[in-house]
Amino acid sequence: ESTESLNFIEHIIEEDLANGFPQEKLRFRFPPEPNGYLHIGHAASICLNFGLGEKYEAPVNLRFDDTNPSKEEQEYVDAIKRDIAWLGFKWANECYASDYFQQLYDWALQMIKDDKAYVDHQTSEQIAAQKGTPTSPGTASPFRNRPIAESLDLFNRMKNGEFPAGSYVLRAKVDMASPNMHMRDPIMYRIINAHHHRTGDKWCIYPMYDWAHGESDYVEQVSHSLCTLEFRAHRELYDWYLDQIYDPSLLRPKQREFARRNLSYTVMSKRKLLELVQKNIVSGWDDPRMPTISGLRRRGYTPTSIRKFSDLAGIAKRDNVTDVSLLEFCIREDLNQTATRVMAVLNPVKLVITNYPEGQTEILHLENNPEEANSGSHEVPFSRELYIEQEDFKEDGGKNFFRLSLGNEVRLKSAYIIKGESVVKDAAGNILEIHVTYDPDSRSGSGTEASERKVKGTLHWVSIAHAITAEVREYDRLFLDEAPDAHEEKSFMEFINPNSLNVIKKAYLEPFLANATMDSKYQFQRLGYFTLDPDSKNGHLVFNKTVGLKDTWAK
Ligand code: ATP
Ligand code: MG
Ligand code: MG
Known part of the structure; x- marks a missing residue:
């Protein structure tokens, strides 16, 4: 060597x-x-x-x-x-x-x-x-x-x-x-x-x-x-x-x-972490926002990612601060290789395919992991009424909107090409339903000319009749300051981010996730990496967001 x-x-x-x-x-x-x-x-x-x-x-x-x-x-x-x-x-x-x-x-x-x-x-x-x-x-x-x-x-x-x-x-x-x-x-x-x-x-x-x-x-x-x-x-x-x-x-x-390992946007001393626990700023030592090993585990970090991080951050002779984005890079890389791809909708809006037969269910196949040759696929039901994300639709999208809008086509992931036709609104102007038509010849992987057709965007979706629900917890940095305990006149407690936890009470997931296990890692397509939280009980699933697909912190 x-x-x-x-x-x-x-x-x-x-x-x-x-x-x-x-x-x-x-x-x-x-x-x-x-x-x-x-x-x-x-x-x-x-x-x-x-x-x-x-x-x-x-x-x-x-x-x-x-x-x-x-x-x-x-x-x-x-x-x-x-x-x-x-x-x-x-x-x-x-x-x-x-x-x-x-x-x-x-x-x-x-x-x-x-x-x-x-x-x-x-x-x-x-x-x-x-x-x-x-x-x-x-x-x-x-x-x-x-x-x-x-x-x-x-x-x-x-x-x-x-x-x-x-x-x-x-x-x-x-x-x-x-x-x-x-x-x-x-x-x-x-x-x-x-x-x-x-x-x-x-x-x-x-x-x-x-x-x-x-x-x-x-x-x-x-x-x-x-x-x-x-x-x-x-x-x-x-x-x-x-x-x-x-x-x-x-x-x-x-x-x-x-040199001690320091990490940006957090505190590391056990005395300070204990204070966060005792003052109920977090739910415990293993709260997914904590920089503890148990918190990171609950958040969805893997041993591989933590060992990789330690390796990349290295052993230094002088004090320094490692950027937390390096840690996030390490878990994102690991999960990209290993996480099962699934579909989940966090902020749903109803979509109706008006030319799709009522009462029909079709079983489509979603590739488990394009990064892993032998990972296979799993079944995902498709039907006339779906949920998509609210932010994936605008009535008039304009030139730079590559999602669904009226008069434009997008692909539904592993399914069909659809075209926005009309919307149904309530009296206050909120969109209740998006009506679209689909191209029956465009099914992904069917080998037809229409299936190969390129459209501007691809959206994830779930079938309303088949979806299961879950609570989803999204996290932001626990502290708003890069070095919360480096201020002489202020305690680190003054830099707590009041919005570090965002709970989505009812997200819709494809039914495959009913069998999710504690140590399985998932990529919710287009949204990020997620893992089951131990708070999950029979009939009530709770998912933690581990990290997004991209480093969005810089924006
Ligand atoms: P804390 O201030 O968090 O309580 P500590 O050093 O008192 O830290 P110990 O339980 O005594 O905690 O640490 C066990 C070992 O881990 C020691 O050898 C210590 O030097 C090392 N260690 C603790 N914190 C760090 C760190 N931030 N970076 C690298 N090594 C650390
Ligand atoms: Mg100590
Ligand atoms: Mg010590």
Whole structure:
């Protein structure tokens, strides 16, 4: 493989291999905190880590970073597993940082004994005030040099639940003058009195991210611990913690950073997504407007499209924003290859073919997928009275209107050529019926001269007597602003699009769709791609619009 196509993380690994790192020791992990559902940004990290696993035939652990019981829940663990599996990746081991609580505690005890950690008895405000600034050193805590035996005793009592939350913390004894603020005696443990979804009430002290993360990588013997750029400044601490506990006969993990995936017209942080859920701006984490994996799935996105998107958007060294139209391009491409073509009318107007026999039904055939050679066709009933879209008819269309108008011909998809003759209106002037005549020799595929005749436009339609009905939900961007959370004076909540959901209560579909299944994808001809929503119940179908046929956003 040429090195051109490698991303910069792969370059780092290739270099390590070239320097003698044994390939069989490569090991990766994806480390979500179970405090929310996965989003399209996580997909970047999932595709990166599991992609490396596939490429180098290396194990990839799924590690839940479950060190803050006040925000974490089993529901999130389950959702995360479901989403990764749906994307098509397999983890080697299901791990939990909480499985290492005892080991971490033992290491912390050792660090106290080595005079590398101490128990502080100050408020978080006091500790923050002593941190100093990047250009001036911090002030040592008055407890920094308390006797080792005293710290050991207090830490033990912290663990035993003798103290209230916030009263004591364990701090690493690093360097209060370090130019790296993360090195100024970072907190290793704090007291949290909350029920943990796995360890229950066993622990009331919980390790901080920096202390837990690198050590978990070490326990699992992860070779390359990949995280996002904001952790660049944490790397020194990651290495310092490893220095305290590291056994040179074992593999020493290293942290490397890549740019977060950001997407235009949405927010990605779980805290903000949770706010949308809690304030009922959306129906849940899997609302089809959410940038979550579960929301995208419900919207009709496929694993292929999300993996393709991650691939095209790439792994960057610097922060950037990916245009959401790239994501839409990826699903449109995939569905164009795979979706079954059907006909549905969302805003109906009645059309009567006056020279077609009353009471007659003809079975026509609609090609399932012109992009796929062996996809076959399905039956679609045709009769005298049809629905077409209101916007496909104008009494007087003028030169540039290529749909149906009076005196002009169009083709009905996979059926006949019709000609607009007259309209029936109510007293207010609304069109009730469009009357047309058809050319009986023009049936599509019949091989006659008339069937080959070119007309200006082709319309989709459904037979009124045979149509089934459904609710159809169309979506627009959830936010009106390209970067809703990039405004200093305004919250992202101020940019919510009030019209992001449009519900069509009664759309008319060809009867073939009565057998639609949850994982089937459809192209409603000329309208876009649609998929069944789990809200569908017997006798009440609900379809979500995944994406339109073209990128209409730019207009
Ligand atoms: P959030 O702010 O959305 O809660 P997080 O980083 O706190 O994000 P984690 O559950 O800790 O969420 O993330 C698990 C892994 O996914 C981490 O390695 C993290 O770096 C990565 N990750 C999270 N968000 C993104 C993103 N937008 N782009 C790329 N990787 C991400
Ligand atoms: Mg995190
Ligand atoms: Mg987070």
